[in-house]
Amino acid sequence: MKPTADATTARPPLGIGRDLTGRMLFLGTGTSTGVPLVGCGCETCTSGDPRDNRTRTSALLGLPGGHLLIDTTPDLRSQLLREKIGRVDAVLFTHDHVDHVYGLDDLRPLCFATGRSIPLHCEERVENRIRKAFDYAFAPGPPLGGGVPKVTFERITPAPFELLGAAVTPLRLRHGVFDVLGFRFGDVAYCTDTNGIPDETWPLLAGLDVLVLDCLRLTRHPTHYALEESLAAAARVAAKRTILVHMAHEIRHAAVAAMLPPGVELAVDGLEVPLTGLGRPSPVT
Ligand SMILES: [Zn+2]
Ligand SMILES: [Zn+2]
Ligand SMILES: [Zn+2]
Numbered sequence: 001m002k003p004t005a006d007a008t009t010a011r012p013p014l015g016i017g018r019d020l021t022g023r024m025l026f027l028g029t030g031t032s033t034g035v036p037l038v039g040c041g042c043e044t045c046t047s048g049d050p051r052d053n054r055t056r057t058s059a060l061l062g063l064p065g066g067h068l069l070i071d072t073t074p075d076l077r078s079q080l081l082r083e084k085i086g087r088v089d090a091v092l093f094t095h096d097h098v099d100h101v102y103g104l105d106d107l108r109p110l111c112f113a114t115g116r117s118i119p120l121h122c123e124e125r126v127e128n129r130i131r132k133a134f135d136y137a138f139a140p141g142p143p144l145g146g147g148v149p150k151v152t153f154e155r156i157t158p159a160p161f162e163l164l165g166a167a168v169t170p171l172r173l174r175h176g177v178f179d180v181l182g183f184r185f186g187d188v189a190y191c192t193d194t195n196g197i198p199d200e201t202w203p204l205l206a207g208l209d210v211l212v213l214d215c216l217r218l219t220r221h222p223t224h225y226a227l228e229e230s231l232a233a234a235a236r237v238a239a240k241r242t243i244l245v246h247m248a249h250e251i252r253h254a255a256v257a258a259m260l261p262p263g264v265e266l267a268v269d270g271l272e273v274p275l276t277g278l279g280r281p282s283p284v285t
Helices: 005-009 076-082 104-114 124-133 227-237 253-257
Strands: 023-028 058-063 066-070 090-092 118-122 151-155 161-163 166-175 178-185 188-191 210-214 241-245 264-266 272-274
Touching: 023 076, 076 104, 104 118, 118 124, 124 151, 166 188, 210 227, 227 241, 253 264
Parallel strands: 066 090, 090 118, 118 151, 188 210, 210 241, 241 264
Antiparallel strands: 023 058, 023 272, 058 066, 161 166, 166 178, 178 188
16 A cells, blocks of 8 residues: 555654743753762662652753753753753853763754754853864764754853843853853843852842752862852842752752751752743843
8 A cells, every 4th residue: 555645745743842931940950970870879869759860950941032951961862851842942051061061962853843053052162162072063064874963153251142032141150160151031040060159240149039059969079069058159149049959969859958948949850930030131240
């Protein structure tokens, strides 16, 4: 029997998924190894509590002009499948560490869906890392076989800019020996991978509804906030709600959540919060 025209010519239904307009979704909330840590028998890694399962830290924002992905983690494919996200309109990078960049190839099916390139908004250091790590995507001539992620670069600086219909304020943050970016969208700020907020950034964190903030573990670390430092920063920012991310296995959800002051909570993969104040202009330093 001859196949029907539908079976041979119809395009597969790509780009199908949830619409996150007006919300921020925590795709991942764990440190660079993920939690559980491979081969670890500690209480967190063997916990039956689903809140102790953390993929690598990333978020998706439903902005007025589309879905904005923050970072492309090595867990990107499983995060998008888990959350039923079929569309990403732009990517914004915090920095060039492996746990924030090396899932870039998983953008390929999102390009199939639209037939368009995905703009990557990042600083020079991130662009250099991506061009090196994913050199096959930028080689001249057609690729052999499976295709490449179709991406373009949009350079960002600490100056505010507009993206997908929202004002974005970059937030300079210290991350050990180098600088990374957090971002403010209306009354929500996203500040992962930091162990220091420089003087110029504090005023940009005023009046927040939600502060997403790095908190690696209970003891000090050279490039991330420990819980005590996260809580001190949270108290100074005084957002209505502070949500801690990038957590390692030293943080067992039930135990640490019980120690937190009012207004501070531990993120979990899949958490969603409303995006508020998006129509407001960027705060001025
Ligand atoms: Zn990280
Ligand atoms: Zn462990
Ligand atoms: Zn990092």
